[in-house]
Amino acid sequence: MKILSIDIETFSDVDLRKCGVYRYTDSPKFDILLLSYSIDEGSVELIDLTSGEEIPEKIIEAVLSSNVIKTAFNANFERVALMKYLSKLLQKEIYLDPSSWRCSEVQAAMLGLPLHLEGVAKVLSLDAQKMSEGKTLIRYFCLPCKATAANGGRSRNLPSDAPDKWDLFKQYNIRDVEVELEIRKKIKDFPIPKSEQILYELDQRINDRGIKADMTLVDEAISCDRQFTVAATERAYELTGLENPNSVSQLKDWLSERGVEVESLSKKNVRELVDETDGEVEEALKLRLLMAKTSVRKYEAIERAVCSDGRVHGLFQFYGANRTGRWARQIGSVSKYPTEPPFRP
Numbered sequence: 001m002k003i004l005s006i007d008i009e010t011f012s013d014v015d016l017r018k019c020g021v022y023r024y025t026d027s028p029k030f031d032i033l034l035l036s037y038s039i040d041e042g043s044v045e046l047i048d049l050t051s052g053e054e055i056p057e058k059i060i061e062a063v064l065s066s067n068v069i070k071t072a073f074n075a076n077f078e079r080v081a082l083m084k085y086l087s088k089l090l091q092k093e094i095y096l097d098p099s100s101w102r103c104s105e106v107q108a109a110m111l112g113l114p115l116h117l118e119g120v121a122k123v124l125s126l127d128a129q130k131m132s133e134g135k136t137l138i139r140y141f142c143l144p145c146k147a148t149a150a151n152g153g154r155s156r157n158l159p160s161d162a163p164d165k166w167d168l169f170k171q172y173n174i175r176d177v178e179v180e181l182e183i184r185k186k187i188k189d190f191p192i193p194k195s196e197q198i199l200y201e202l203d204q205r206i207n208d209r210g211i212k213a214d215m216t217l218v219d220e221a222i223s224c225d226r227q228f229t230v231a232a233t234e235r236a237y238e239l240t241g242l243e244n245p246n247s248v249s250q251l252k253d254w255l256s257e258r259g260v261e262v263e264s265l266s267k268k269n270v271r272e273l274v275d276e277t278d279g280e281v282e283e284a285l286k287l288r289l290l291m292a293k294t295s296v297r298k299y300e301a302i303e304r305a306v307c308s309d310g311r312v313h314g315l316f317q318f319y320g321a322n323r324t325g326r327w328a329r330q331i332g333s334v335s336k337y338p339t340e341p342p343f344r345p
Contacts, residue, residue: 007176009034022313025084075103098204109322203318210313225296
């Protein structure tokens with residue numbers, strides 16, 4: 001075996017988009033539901049882990065081996081998820097070094113292609129296309145569901161709850177590997193340069209290591225902001241007498257009654273108005289700015305993303321800007337780009 005192509009479907013009670021893959025897989029409820037793979041670009045095989053099937057020993061050995069190349073579209077997800085899953089399965093700490101992983105998403109990005117599997121498949125007009133039912137199936141099986149009387153009070157949907165949907169979900173998982181295989185064949189003449197692969201591996205190790213978070217500072221900053229916001233909001237109610245001082249239309253009417261006509265209450269416009277007004281109007285505008293402050297969103301993103309080891313992982317997305325090759329942000333609203341993002345030579 002030289003190349004192992006992988007795609008997985010997973011479950012977690014943590015929001016992947018808001019918290020990132022490291023926090024997502026750090027949840028005790030994280031699990032791999034389905035795993036499809038292809039050996040040396042052969043036929044795709046599926047393992048239904050949720051229904052009791054087990055990963056073959058040869059596949060586990062291949063994943064652990066530094067001599068077998070593993071490929072996936074957004075390989076960071078598969079690598080981190082399998083790292084967590086195998087650590088539980090083998091009851092020991094497993095680290096999957098990124099040096100034996102190749103990411104077809106990065107390779108596609110370097111050619112100016114979209115940063116998602118469906119988009120790349122469409123642009124390249126592949127015979128195999130991502131199944132459109134995927135988003136609905138992911139919402140059904142991969143996310144917690146609301147407990148209702150109609151569903152028997154369950155908080156998660158299992159294969160037994162919808163066998164037909166589960167069979168379709170398995171086809172979806174297989175198709176993703178088939179699409180990824182076709183993408184790699186289509187762009188095989190444009191491999192990731194060795195220098196870029198080295199940087200990708202460095203990026204992955206940086207994300208794996210993460211940064212230590214001072215959660216005392218984070219918690220206190222969020223607490224202070226909430227107290228401050230409550231005080232500012234109470235003062236706005238008292239000053240304006242409005243039912244909702246955060247309402248744009250209500251505040252515009254209130255200002256109009258005091259001879260101040262405004263088209264927009266954007267931050268920029270409000271800041272300009274503050275310099276042109278005085279008295280209760282000036283104070284009301286300053287309170288609006290205070291209530292709209294976003295200065296603690298980074299702290300809130302850290303609070304969501306911090307893992308059980310007290311570190312925040314996965315802050316960088318390699319080649320997130322596919323025309324310049326710049327790093328992009330990976331988690332929630334931490335930041336779109338790190339300060340002074342480095343360019344590669």
